[in-house]
Amino acid sequence: MTDTPARLLNLLSLLQTPREWPGSELAERLDVSQRTIRRDIDRLRDLGYPVEATRGSVGGYRLVAGAAMPPLLLDDEEAVAIAVGLRAGAGHAIEGIEEASVRALAKLEQVLPSRLRHRVTTLQAATIPLTRGDGATIDPRTLTVIAGTVTARERLRFAYRAGDGSESRRQVEPYRLVSTGRRWYLVAYDLGREDWRTFRVDRVAEPFATGARFTPREVPSGDDAMELLRHSMSRRQPEHELDVSFAAPASYVAARLPEPLGSPVATGDETCRLRARAADSVEWLALRLALVDCEFTVHGPAALRDYVTDLATRLTRATS
Structure with a gap:
């Protein structure tokens, strides 16, 4: 294979499989000498591909993780x-x-x-x-x-x-x-x-x-x-002054709330509180709070507190 760009792409395709390739096998696959393989490996390294070489009778080449993400084939x-x-x-x-x-x-x-x-x-x-x-x-x-x-x-x-x-x-x-x-x-x-x-x-x-x-x-x-x-x-739509306490760490709650609602503040090792402005329906807010999957208390607004109370009653009725 005399076309250097095409040969480099084929070599890169082989190296991106999760295994170690002996130089002799690469040379056979690409129909070139092992010296050409070594030069092509150096070219790939210059392009940012971290190719690792191991010595010995069972040594070879493999692509490893680098400091940056190189182009993938x-x-x-x-x-x-x-x-x-x-x-x-x-x-x-x-x-x-x-x-x-x-x-x-x-x-x-x-x-x-x-x-x-x-x-x-x-x-x-x-x-x-x-x-x-x-x-x-x-x-x-x-x-x-x-x-x-x-x-x-x-x-x-x-x-x-x-x-x-x-x-x-x-x-x-x-x-x-x-x-x-x-x-x-x-x-x-x-x-x-x-x-x-x-x-x-x-x-x-x-x-x-x-x-x-x-x-x-x-x-x-x-x-x-x-x-x-x-x-x-x-x-x-009306903006709500959201005030909710959670019986869970702040990091746990933050990972389960949409970013627009903001981040809760830790009030203890296993508790936190969220105060935020939320321009959305009380129905959606109630759903998002329930999906946090921990105990919580709604301090405000009153409309959200009333809706959560009504929703809890309906859900309890559904199970009975």
Whole structure:
């Protein structure tokens, strides 16, 4: 094999399997001399791939963990498996990995051959998730198109259906995608309204990257995307002064609450308290508190306390 780039890719593909390769076997596989293999190993190291060599009669080469993540070479089956997993994670807003899933999916689908992209779409369309969150599912392509325009600072056009069912066409300068754990939101500057807006991504249709670049505007009052989203949601529904005590460590509770609710403060080794502003329904707040899976006490607001009391009564009645 005289084509050096092709030979390096084949060598890298072999080394990415979890085993140690004797130099003689690599040379035989690639139909080159062991001296060429040694030179190619040095080239891979220069590119950032940590290849470890062991000496002796049973020595050889293997790829090990390094200080940084080098590019990976995937075969067709591996690429399809990863894309399907990322689409599932992004489309159902899996809490904690949602933004990373979208970024990785956008990068992968950008270089995925059309034959593999068709396989991914077909496989996903033919399967149904066993579990789902309490938020709406989203076409992963919608997320990747939006994520691409955010990264490239490119204007975006789309059709939008508001909460009252009215439909409109929007052209925006996308700023950030934000996941609340059950829904995705797009924070953007709406060119038609000449103001900042937030859009529920599950209500976005036909997203189209226009190709027109823009210089990012200054966010109002220096707020970040999450603050803009909180402000927008507080205008749509009443904001609650949440005050809840938990019979569990603060780290345990924080890991099970959506980020927008904030972080609880430890009041003891096994107790903590959460005081936060929450612009959401008392029904959803009650559900999220119950999913923390520990004893808790609602100090306020009164509407949430009353709803939790009523819900507990109904659940007790259901079991009897």
